[in-house]
Amino acid sequence: MNIKICGITRLEDAEKAVELGAWALGFLLWPESKRYVDPGVAAGIARVMRRKVELVGVFVNQPLDDIAALVDAIGLTYVQLHGDEGPSFCAAVSQRTGAKVIKAGRIIHAYDLREMDRYHTDLHLLDTGTADGTYGGTGKTWDWSLVARRKSKIPFLLAGGLNPDNVAAAIAEANPWGIDVSSGVEYTPGVKSAKKLEALFEAAGVVNVGG
Numbered sequence: 309m310n311i312k313i314c315g316i317t318r319l320e321d322a323e324k325a326v327e328l329g330a331w332a333l334g335f336l337l338w339p340e341s342k343r344y345v346d347p348g349v350a351a352g353i354a355r356v357m358r359r360k361v362e363l364v365g366v367f368v369n370q371p372l373d374d375i376a377a378l379v380d381a382i383g384l385t386y387v388q389l390h391g392d393e394g395p396s397f398c399a400a401v402s403q404r405t406g407a408k409v410i411k412a413g414r415i416i417h418a419y420d421l422r423e424m425d426r427y428h429t430d431l432h433l434l435d436t437g438t439a440d441g442t443y444g445g446t447g448k449t450w451d452w453s454l455v456a457r458r459k460s461k462i463p464f465l466l467a468g469g470l471n472p473d474n475v476a477a478a479i480a481e482a483n484p485w486g487i488d489v490s491s492g493v494e495y496t497p498g499v500k501s502a503k504k505l506e507a508l509f510e511a512a513g514v515v516n517v518g519g
């Protein structure tokens with residue numbers, strides 16, 4: 309199972325996640341997020357972590373020039389577009405930055421999964437949709453049984469309210485290529501708990517727990 313730990317703001321959390329076998333670390337580079345990390349801090353963590361793990365920048369409706377500058381400054385390997393970006397913008401990000409692209413969809417109905425078929429990105433990310441339009445980091449799950457109606461062949465990350473207690477059931481039901489977890493392994497926004505990280509990786513069947 310490929311595990312992305314998102315909302316990294318501290319080197320010690322990044323090191324713990326990688327020691328446990330994380331596939332990717334996510335940095336919230338959208339200034340309105342509770343987990344926003346200063347790009348200079350993200351670049352410092354990225355310098356230590358590069359080549360050990362994929363480095364994902366999370367953006368919401370931000371200009372292409374700003375995304376490209378941060379990909380270069382931090383050394384991001386993936387760009388996660390978690391807002392209302394359309395298919396042509398996703399393609400432009402890929403072409404301009406050379407980074408792989410993850411398009412996030414906020415799922416409430418089967419219709420939202422069909423919308424994702426329009427996106428030909430490297431990965432899809434299926435997160436929880438809310439009536440108030442919150443973009444992400446909700447800590448809430450969605451109806452994973454809807455995944456059975458998915459048509460796209462693009463591998464997907466399952467996200468939204470995953471934690472050590474529900475991750476095994478989520479993987480069994482949705483059979484994702486990977487999972488993305490943020491608030492479910494935190495003390496407070498942007499500060500991860502080593503114990504919750506260990507419990508998550510163990511429950512997800514990733515074997516590096518205990519070194």
Ligand SMILES: O=C(O)c1ccccc1N[C@@H]1O[C@H](COP(=O)(O)O)[C@@H](O)[C@H]1O
Nearest residue numbers: 314341444445446447467468469490491
């Ligand atoms: O975490 C945030 O603050 C955030 C803000 C805006 C867009 C995305 C955000 N995080 C992403 O949300 C999902 C699920 O998070 P959670 O596990 O439910 O807390 C995850 O993909 C994060 O990358």
